[in-house]
Amino acid sequence: MNSSKGKGFKFIDLFAGLGGFHLALGNIGGECVFASEIQEELRELYSKNYNMKCHGDITQINPYDIPDHDVLCAGFPCQPFSKAGKQEGFEDSKDRGNLFYDILGILKAKTPKYVFLENVANLRAHDGGNTYKIIKKELEDNHYVVDDEIMSPHQFGIPQHRNRIYIVGVHEDEGGLGDFKFPAPNDIFEDEININSIIDFNAKEYRELKPETRRQIEAWDEFIKKTYQNGGVLPSFPIWSMEFGATYDYNENAPYNQSSKALEKKKGRYGEPIKGNSLQELLACLPKYAQTHDDFPNWKCRFIEQNRTFYDKHKNWIVPWLEKYGIKEMAASHQKFEWNCGQVNSEPTIKDKIIQFRPSGIRVKKIDYSPSLVLASTQTPIFPWIKVEEGEYGRYMTAREGAKLQGMQALDKLPKSDAATFRALGNAVNVEVVQRIAQKLIKEADV
Incomplete structure (x- = not known):
């Protein structure tokens, strides 16, 4: 021994x-x-x-x-x-x-x-x-x-x-x-834990937000504000904006298994007509997740139904919002949005929350806990409330802040x-x- x-x-x-x-x-x-x-x-x-x-x-x-x-x-x-x-x-x-x-x-x-x-x-x-x-x-x-x-x-x-x-x-x-x-x-109360405890507000080296990223943040900030202003109930389900205006059938039979004639009578993503000379061209008019030959699982059907119901209730402001920010031209993952902050008692904003661009959509959460540090740098958390220059706010978590989150702030050197x-x-x-x-x-x- x-x-x-x-x-x-x-x-x-x-x-x-x-x-x-x-x-x-x-x-x-x-x-x-x-x-x-x-x-x-x-x-x-x-x-x-x-x-x-x-x-x-x-x-x-x-x-x-x-x-x-x-x-x-x-x-x-x-x-x-x-x-x-x-x-x-x-x-x-x-x-x-x-x-x-x-x-x-x-x-x-x-x-x-x-x-x-x-x-x-x-x-x-x-x-x-x-x-x-x-x-x-x-x-x-x-x-x-x-x-x-x-x-x-x-x-x-x-x-x-x-x-x-x-x-x-x-x-x-x-x-x-x-x-x-x-x-x-x-013995710590949940509300005592805050991401600000690991943030260096004076950091000189950080990854800046691209103009298109700032515009996407502006778009979804307006979305959440408009939702509140028009009823006050914030979505507890993922927003799939490509379902706004869509009418294709999905419950009993996946679109892939439907006849061309049946598909052409319906509308695809963003309410656009389903047109094409082949099944593949018709399916291309649908959201990517709807093009599978498998029947939709219950959770997918539920999300589609929730999004279409939401659109029917709010289309009077959603239609100009889609046009204003060019939502239809965004990358598919940026057309999705997840509000993980519950209901609020005053007009909300995503600009005082942690924002993360994920394959499943733009996720917004409270500033209590950091999202898990994952291998893809594209999913690095964004802190939109940090002032980075005169009149400009928002940046990504720095490598040093990530290190502090893991208790590795003492490291002299990090990867390049x-x-x-x-x-x-x-x-x-x-x-x-x-x-x-x-x-x-x-x-x-x-x-």
């Missing part, structure tokens, strides 16, 4: 990324003695930020060549288990799911006292729970007493919802988990581009959450 009681503890950082485990365990007295990361840019950054070598592909490293350590840390690849991916698990086509067995190989070779793993929350439910059962059993078969918990930074006052599963284990020869308990969430930074942050562990768990897990005698 490898241990260094009374002399501080040693840990290794696998699938290291930006080094969230390194920061967290370093903050409580740990010494990183080995790190591994397959991406070259992140590997080079790791070496610069932590002044140590970061090794490459862990599958090419002999476990017995890794230094002795007390804690094995690994935020192993989550794509095989993520709801956003194919959820292939151990059958992942890129073999990423099997990287767990490389972790096991190191545990067998070096028998550290502690193992500390992180992954997406969906790992627990993947394949009906079988994937996690395998992981737990493998760890237990290697003599680790294991516990897990799904936790999020917002539980500790950080303005980010980011559920992740944290798996910890202590070797049975070291007494197992004993009285270990995961840290309890802070915002896109690369947010991609890395989207894959990173949250330093604050990891540190709180580590403080509970690692005994004082080891620190």
